[in-house]
Amino acid sequence: MLRLAPGEPDQPCSIFLAEGTSHHKFVLDKTASKFDDLLVIYLATMAKLAIESPTPPTNSVDFKVKCLQTLLDYCHRFDVKLKGTLKKMKEANTEGKLKEYFTQ
Numbered sequence: 001m002l003r004l005a006p007g008e009p010d011q012p013c014s015i016f017l018a019e020g021t022s023h024h025k026f027v028l029d030k031t032a033s034k035f036d037d038l039l040v041i042y043l044a045t046m047a048k049l050a051i052e053s054p055t056p057p058t059n060s061v062d063f064k065v066k067c068l069q070t071l072l073d074y075c076h077r078f079d080v081k082l083k084g085t086l087k088k089m090k091e092a093n094t095e096g097k098l099k100e101y102f103t104q
Contacts, residue, residue, distance in 0.1 A: 034085040061102040
């Protein structure tokens with residue numbers, strides 16, 4: 001199930017994915033709006049990591065960081081050119097500061 005909810009005037013809407021399931025619920029925040037063409041890959045990453053997890057993940061910062069690191073790994077393996085915020089996130093990940101994007 002996919003449901004859209006209007007966001008604040010300065011933020012995009014929230015996307016609730018798999019909200020009807022008892023184990024996997026995802027809420028995409030404003031960070032996900034930066035992924036442009038890679039949003040589908042990010043959603044697949046969230047689902048993959050959730051399914052592989054021995055316990056149901058939450059939308060915790062650690063889960064989001066792990067999803068983004070997996071997305072960045074995908075981009076590296078398939079030579080996807082990064083730009084804008086995603087490029088800055090890659091640099092932050094290299095410096096070990098990726099968590100800051102989700103705690104601001």
